[in-house]
Amino acid sequence: MRGPVFRLSAPSGEPDRSTCPSCAAPVPRWPGVRCAQCRGRLGTPMALELPTAAVLALLLGRFGAQPDVVALGFFAVLGVALAAIDIAVQRLPDRLVLPALPALTIALAAAAAIGHDYGAFVRALLGGVVMAAGYLLLALARPGQLGGGDIKLAALAGLALGWLGWHTLLIGGSLGFVLSAVFSLALLAARRITLRSAIPFGPFLLGGALIAILASGH
Template structure:
């Protein structure tokens, strides 16, 4: 555990919390729907990064203040403590912040917006390329890019075979997750992929057992993909 780096990561996570809350507010809408910019009750234009209730009608319009800050601080603090002060930490931390927003949106409206997933490809590739140059490890960068492509292709194949069980948002998310996992190593790619489906299945079984779901209930896979990825990164950060 790198304590100093963990503290810095936690502080950075607290600072990104308002951005995550605003992104969740704007993008937690059905597909092909404009971004949410106003209170659904009174129509006042809002800035949910600084408040979770409408100042006019006091309707709750965003996640409570502190929720996204705590989630982001926990994610960044643990990742920073595990990885330490290495160049790839910037790429891992950037993706962690993005994934907190994506997982939250997926839980709320069962979608992973292109607005967040697609820009992740060039941004993450650039950050990992910079880390590879600083570390003099071009092989890791090539493996990361290949792993991202392979994982996205694998998810696309599953989506084509079982279109009702897997969405294109999951396919697009698989690429960036595969890149950071590929940086660590191929075993991490395989383990995280398997873990995401196992966790989703276990949660489904629990919901069935407590009668909170039935056989037709769909679960968003995105949060399980994110959780499995960062569990693996915490376990094997430096391979």
């Protein structure tokens, strides 16, 4: 994921990053940790690899032999990449989120077919719709808090959470707001931000969803 994360970590409205930030040499589609030209670092070493490995290890420990481990692993790996981009440039690129919606749906359909659990698949589809609708209503009620990217990401998280159950969807859908509020209060208390600062919501949505997934009693 280092390649897509590097390319898409460009502010909204600007072209993808395609050159080294130090020497402006072109960066290959699947770059290493360092620029081939000047050996400058392309992003923080291990900032993606360690969280991805940790999240996959947790999922494998929880869902190891279940047919849905592939779909949930896909959601988790993509989630780490999306969180990294959102932290870097405060956006959740459609080019990652939108193709992930059908991809995760297909992966869950495969898990449903293998496990003969079509009820869970229907619930996943409903979960995606319900969570996106809930976030859309919140965005309309409190403009400026949630962006369009957060609503599309909510649809993606709703698929994974709904698959595991309505209880998991409820916890995962709301936990992001709790985490975000706690984080904001801590930063306010430490005077690192002001009340007007915008904090990206995607990492909290994804973190809340991951906690709910790992805690699910499925």
